[in-house]
Amino acid sequence: MPILPGNLEASIARAAQALADGELVAFPTETVYGLGARADDDGAVRKIFAAKGRPADHPLIVHVPDVAGAEAFAAELPPVARRLIEAFWPGPLTVIVPRRPELGAAAAGGQATIGLRSPAHPVARALLEAAARLGVPGLAAPSANRFGRVSPTSAQHVASEFDAGLRILDGGDCALGIESAIVDCSRGGAVLLRPGVLEASRIEAAAGVPLRAADAGAPRASGTLEQHYAPTATVRLMPLRQLRAALDVLPGEVLPVEGAQRLAVYSLNLRDVPRGLRFRRMPADAAAAAHELFAALREFDAAGVSVLWVEEPPDEPAWAGVRDRLRRAAA
Ligand code: TXA
Ligand code: MG
Secondary structure, eight states: OOEEETTOHHHHHHHHHHHHTTOOEEEOOSSSOEEEEETTOHHHHHHHHHHHTOOTTSOOEEEOSSHHHHHHHBSOOOHHHHHHHHHHOSSSEEEEEEBOTTSOTTTTTTOSEEEEEOOOOHHHHHHHHHHHHTTOOOEEOOBSSOTTSOOOOSHHHHHHHSOTTOEEEEOOSOSSOSOOEEEEOSSSSEEEEEOOSSOHHHHHHHHTSOEEEOOTTSOOOGGGSSSOSOOSSEEEEEOHHHHHHHHHTOOGGGSOBTTBOOEEEEESSOSOOSTTOEEEEOOSSHHHHHHHHHHHHHHHHHTTOOEEEEEOOOSSGGGHHHHHHHHHHHO
């Protein structure tokens, strides 16, 4: 499995060349790892759909070095999109804007719009810049996991999802841990398609227009499918009171015998659970909870947990991204 240290210039150069040649490379961003291909080559982009097992009509995010890179793919950058880009790039915000018809058709899943983001992770930036020097205007990159699964936040997570042979740039653990906020700026105004770590109030303030919630007419987005980000374990999300009550009535035979841990608990407020159940405390800070969320879900899976009871985090703006991912994991 070629995992390349992302801090080495030679790794960046090799990865950029592979991308220029139409190959796939997984790379770190500040949100999650992406599975990248040059966005101006529909054949290269189709390899992403094949590797992920993702339906080809689901649009991907195109990563660009800067606003000039965005202009290569956008037919137009509406003023709202420009303000968001100005405020949050490089960073964890994706804008959906009208697409130049001649570029990025496969990346856009055939849609007339395109999702654009300029990531902040130094390895992603070095890769985008090295690829640009080889004539690559941007990298289509969905999260580097199989379709519907939990997004990867480390190079090891990526390696566990794909065949040996995939080049992976290692940039360590992703700082933020959940995917970018997505704002549709293509239909007038600003519509939040997916919450991230950026709070909606900050996005709205920068947009200068009311931030509307996604509705039924919103464009297709697999990250907005009801069931997504799902671990193998069945996830049940419940308020603290209900979680306590459920644990109180647990019949003895559900408790683990000789390490066979079927049921696990992931909770903000509980200090412990009936003896022997697998238990993990969720960090009290929303950013820390986002940072560890996907790794925690993967660890429960790796431990053989089949049912995961999760305490619902507070209904507060800072927790919107984590609540969204947990709700989808439980759908
Ligand atoms: O943080 C992130 O956004 C990560 C990193 C790698 O940048 N990427 C990511 O990509 O989460 P992905 O493909 O797993 O999710 C991107 C979401 C999908 O739900 C996709 O459908 C939506 O963005 N999207 C992309 N282009 C779109 C478009 N033109 N219209 C509507 N939704 C779009
Ligand atoms: Mg994804």
